[in-house]
Amino acid sequence: MEEGKTKKKVMVAIDESECSHYALHWALDNLRETISDSQLFIFNAQPLPTYLSASTYGAPPADLITTVQENQKKVALALLEKAKEICANHGVEAETMKEVGDPKEAICDAVEKLKIELLILGSNGRGAIQRAFLGSVSNHCVHNAKCPVLVVRKPAWKN
Template sequence: MEEGKSGEGKKVMVAIDESECSHYALQWALDFLGDTIATSKLILLTVQPLVEFGYVYASTYGAAPVDLIASVQENQKKVALALLEKAKEICANRGVVAETITESGNPKDAICEAVEKLDIQLLIIGSHGKGAVQRVFLGSVSNYCVHHAKCPVLVVRKTA
């Protein structure tokens, strides 16, 4: 990996979500890329999807109540912080200090945008192990990132 354009050294990002596979990817990276991680800036990123209330309230109430929106956003913030704290603890148990970032939006786009904005040299992401049919209908964040992120992407799949 080359040093970042800003001269800050290597930056490695691990995308974290609520799935077991993302935490497995982090653990795998710490175990198998320990030297690279130890000499790089490690960034843990979680993306909270935007919640669409229009379909729930549009026909009945016209718009979602402000307090409901605030409550959902506050809950999402707590979930994001808990995910990142768990990931930081995994890193700390291996003597690695990590920076955490939370973004909002479509995970595919937000991850790729963060890679570019932060000048990441390696993105590590877990694979949910979706089959071909599921990927066609649901999409695949890891597949999207492999094709659109502006850095190498390491997809870690948990094997049986």
């Protein structure tokens, strides 16, 4: 990289899914030059489980909420450490970040806050009907992130 030139910022969003880890590996294998010359962020957003929000049965006990949040934090940290290790094995240094909240919103907010120039996401391959009912993080980010978005889908022949 030339002196005086600022590094581009690239973010890979990961979760527990195989598709997000495939996207990370794909990016490291196929965008090696871009990524090695960039500041790489590995991002994880842990949604608050819906059963912990207040319902018609009342709010859940505070100790249950605390336990679930602590477990989510452990899962997120383990995911991020594994991703950081994968990056290091490819000779790439990465920064990790985690948030709690709706992944769609958290990813787009992080992109804007960090001034990310390329967002990389995995695609879980949901069909149109599933996306309509369940929503799609990648679809939301393609339409709302303030940077180019690369959605990586694992080919069916690699399953």
